[in-house]
Amino acid sequence: MIRRFACLIFLVTPLALAASFRQAQSLDTPAPDPLPSWNNGPAKKAIVDFVQAVTDKARPSFVPVAERIATFDNDGTLWVEQPMYTQVVFALDRVKALAAKHPDWHTKQPFKAILDGDRDTIAKFVKKDLGELILATHTGMTTQAFDAQAKSFLATAKHPRFKKLYTQCIYQPMLELMRFLRANDFKTYIVTGGSQQFVRSFSEEAYGIPPEQVIGSSPKLKYIKKDGGEPVMMRVHALLLLDDEDGKPEDIELFIGRKPLCAFGNSTGDRQMLEWTQSGGGTRLMMLVHHDDAEREYAYGAKSWIGTFSDSLMAEANKQGWTVISMKSDWKHIFPQGAR
Amino acid sequence: MIRRFACLIFLVTPLALAASFRQAQSLDTPAPDPLPSWNNGPAKKAIVDFVQAVTDKARPSFVPVAERIATFDNDGTLWVEQPMYTQVVFALDRVKALAAKHPDWHTKQPFKAILDGDRDTIAKFVKKDLGELILATHTGMTTQAFDAQAKSFLATAKHPRFKKLYTQCIYQPMLELMRFLRANDFKTYIVTGGSQQFVRSFSEEAYGIPPEQVIGSSPKLKYIKKDGGEPVMMRVHALLLLDDEDGKPEDIELFIGRKPLCAFGNSTGDRQMLEWTQSGGGTRLMMLVHHDDAEREYAYGAKSWIGTFSDSLMAEANKQGWTVISMKSDWKHIFPQGAR
Numbered sequence: 248m249i250r251r252f253a254c255l256i257f258l259v260t261p262l263a264l265a266a267s268f269r270q271a272q273s274l275d276t277p278a279p280d281p282l283p284s285w286n287n288g289p290a291k292k293a294i295v296d297f298v299q300a301v302t303d304k305a306r307p308s309f310v311p312v313a314e315r316i317a318t319f320d321n322d323g324t325l326w327v328e329q330p331m332y333t334q335v336v337f338a339l340d341r342v343k344a345l346a347a348k349h350p351d352w353h354t355k356q357p358f359k360a361i362l363d364g365d366r367d368t369i370a371k372f373v374k375k376d377l378g379e380l381i382l383a384t385h386t387g388m389t390t391q392a393f394d395a396q397a398k399s400f401l402a403t404a405k406h407p408r409f410k411k412l413y414t415q416c417i418y419q420p421m422l423e424l425m426r427f428l429r430a431n432d433f434k435t436y437i438v439t440g441g442s443q444q445f446v447r448s449f450s451e452e453a454y455g456i457p458p459e460q461v462i463g464s465s466p467k468l469k470y471i472k473k474d475g476g477e478p479v480m481m482r483v484h485a486l487l488l489l490d491d492e493d494g495k496p497e498d499i500e501l502f503i504g505r506k507p508l509c510a511f512g513n514s515t516g517d518r519q520m521l522e523w524t525q526s527g528g529g530t531r532l533m534m535l536v537h538h539d540d541a542e543r544e545y546a547y548g549a550k551s552w553i554g555t556f557s558d559s560l561m562a563e564a565n566k567q568g569w570t571v572i573s574m575k576s577d578w579k580h581i582f583p584q585g586a587r
Numbered sequence: 588m589i590r591r592f593a594c595l596i597f598l599v600t601p602l603a604l605a606a607s608f609r610q611a612q613s614l615d616t617p618a619p620d621p622l623p624s625w626n627n628g629p630a631k632k633a634i635v636d637f638v639q640a641v642t643d644k645a646r647p648s649f650v651p652v653a654e655r656i657a658t659f660d661n662d663g664t665l666w667v668e669q670p671m672y673t674q675v676v677f678a679l680d681r682v683k684a685l686a687a688k689h690p691d692w693h694t695k696q697p698f699k700a701i702l703d704g705d706r707d708t709i710a711k712f713v714k715k716d717l718g719e720l721i722l723a724t725h726t727g728m729t730t731q732a733f734d735a736q737a738k739s740f741l742a743t744a745k746h747p748r749f750k751k752l753y754t755q756c757i758y759q760p761m762l763e764l765m766r767f768l769r770a771n772d773f774k775t776y777i778v779t780g781g782s783q784q785f786v787r788s789f790s791e792e793a794y795g796i797p798p799e800q801v802i803g804s805s806p807k808l809k810y811i812k813k814d815g816g817e818p819v820m821m822r823v824h825a826l827l828l829l830d831d832e833d834g835k836p837e838d839i840e841l842f843i844g845r846k847p848l849c850a851f852g853n854s855t856g857d858r859q860m861l862e863w864t865q866s867g868g869g870t871r872l873m874m875l876v877h878h879d880d881a882e883r884e885y886a887y888g889a890k891s892w893i894g895t896f897s898d899s900l901m902a903e904a905n906k907q908g909w910t911v912i913s914m915k916s917d918w919k920h921i922f923p924q925g926a927r
Contacts, residue, residue, distance in 0.1 A: 458844030470833040504798030
């Protein structure tokens with residue numbers, strides 16, 4: 248008993264000393280800004296205020312750790328989506344690689360235009376053409392083979408304007424935001440209209456988000472095990488989940504089973520995710536990245552079918568109190584390493 | 588600089604003292620057994636050896652934290668599934684509650700048998716009947732309403748033999764196993780053939796597993812938002828995921844995107860999950876709970892269509908080196924609180 252008491256003194260004293268050390272340190276140097284690439288302004292303030300409100304135990308707005316779910320769109324929210332979704336660039340690349348096995352593609356659209364390098368026709372592709380291209384190039388293989396193909400493409404393909412790997416065309420301010428949220432015990436999820444497995448192939452390295460926290464569009468998967476052989480998982484030529492617009496809250500409910508506490512998007516495809524988040528009530532944060540920076544990135548929005556930011560979305564954002572992030576005025580840097 | 592150095596001494600000294608305190612403590616009292624309800628034997632040894640092998644950094648079998656995924660079947664693996672799946676008992680309860688709105692049920696099987704209390708017919712129900720009952724009672728409402736119905740049922744309904752709430756008919760040794768794995772930085776998932784949302788309604792409280800770590804069968808979900816109104820999520824009368832047999836590895840790939848490091852089941856419905864786990868190679872743990880304890884719980888297996896443990900499953904377990912847990916000889920206690 249005496250020995251245990253002596254030990255207790257040893258333990259309590261050091262803990263008190265360690266605490267006073269930490270205090271002394273915090274007087275010497277102020278805590279570093281968790282969002283250094285964000286200019287001071289309403290967007291940065293909205294983030295900091297929100298995190299304080301839900302993590303301060305003394306306030307009625309406090310939210311337990313288990314409910315701190317943050318969901319992020321990917322294309323146009325975490326990385327560049329212009330002049331074309333990266334996944335579509337990958338699909339075009341795969342059409343060329345697979346052409347030898349599909350002689351009919353040389354006479355059949357939308358494949359013919361790609362194989363002929365017919366830019367005029369490619370520029371007129373509509374969503375149906377892209378859907379067909381994506382199913383043709385994203386299915387019919389095992390998930391393991393698809394992962395290798397996606398990684399191989401991303402290891403070398405470069406963005407036509409920025410001349411960098413696509414995985415380097417990610418937004419530094421959003422990386423800081425995700426880290427800040429995780430440091431405050433949020434689980435950060437990607438909820439992408441793009442291919443779930445394509446995004447999983449780089450999300451851990453690029454964003455620090457593990458595969459189980461990537462929700463996205465997916466074909467049906469089929470478990471196949473020949474007698475005595477190793478089982479494989481096939482990607483079947485049929486769509487199971489289209490994770491866009493209504494599909495985003497539907498898949499959030501399917502995968503997570505509770506409403507996000509905050510959600511981040513950039514286009515009409517994210518509208519329902521933000522509505523669903525806000526409907527949870529209490530202190531929530533809904534934000535939209537607005538691409539208004541032609542000089543450092545792109546200025547588009549209502550004009551583009553990629554990442555459409557319609558007038559009605561802007562009207563809803565204003566009415567509902569969603570925060571619109573101006574890339575031009577809210578972000579000090581666009582990409583990592585302060586390169587731009 | 589001097590001040591900082593002095594602080595450093597304050598910090599280092601207490602840490603060293605705290606470490607020696609912990610050492611002294613560990614000499615005084617051995618670490619408590621993390622699996623006190625497991626008898627010493629091959630099953631317990633397999634668990635402890637596996638956890639040591641994948642968490643010891645000095646060994647080649649070490650596995651990084653991010654890849655420590657553990658998947659558990661629910662019915663018959665984490666809680667009692669005899670004499671009938673709890674979810675089916677819930678469905679029968681709902682048929683009675685909804686009968687007034689469905690006059691045709693009084694003349695239509697399988698509903699009529701339930702409303703008439705016709706035990707002979709109920710005893711002859713096949714899987715198709717159960718599927719029909721489950722779709723009829725588990726869809727057509729919002730996810731919020733379904734959650735309330737499931738919780739209301741589980742708050743009062745008792746197991747016919749054990750006279751306890753169903754959420755108390757959970758296996759104490761498996762609770763200890765899940766806690767032991769989580770203490771070693773595993774993420775524990777449920778992968779259930781039953782309704783994902785039904786299991787989510789009690790998994791956090793009963794097992795410490797949050798909704799986003801429950802994978803299961805699910806109807807299609809539909810996001811509905813009337814103009815200006817609150818959005819709701821409807822459970823639609825159509826099956827999206829049947830999470831049994833092949834569906835288990837398929838949904839593990841869909842939800843998690845990597846192979847489990849260990850998997851636990853009890854029936855032919857879990858066979859593919861264990862095969863998929865083992866195919867990851869290296870040090871993995873595959874276990875099957877064998878219900879061989881008629882006195883304290885039930886003895887069934889090859890005889891019952893609920894939780895079928897066929898001879899071919901036992902042969903595969905023996906051939907593949909999966910560990911079969913004998914409820915009778917491996918478990919000291921069956922239920923929490925040492926009641927049985």
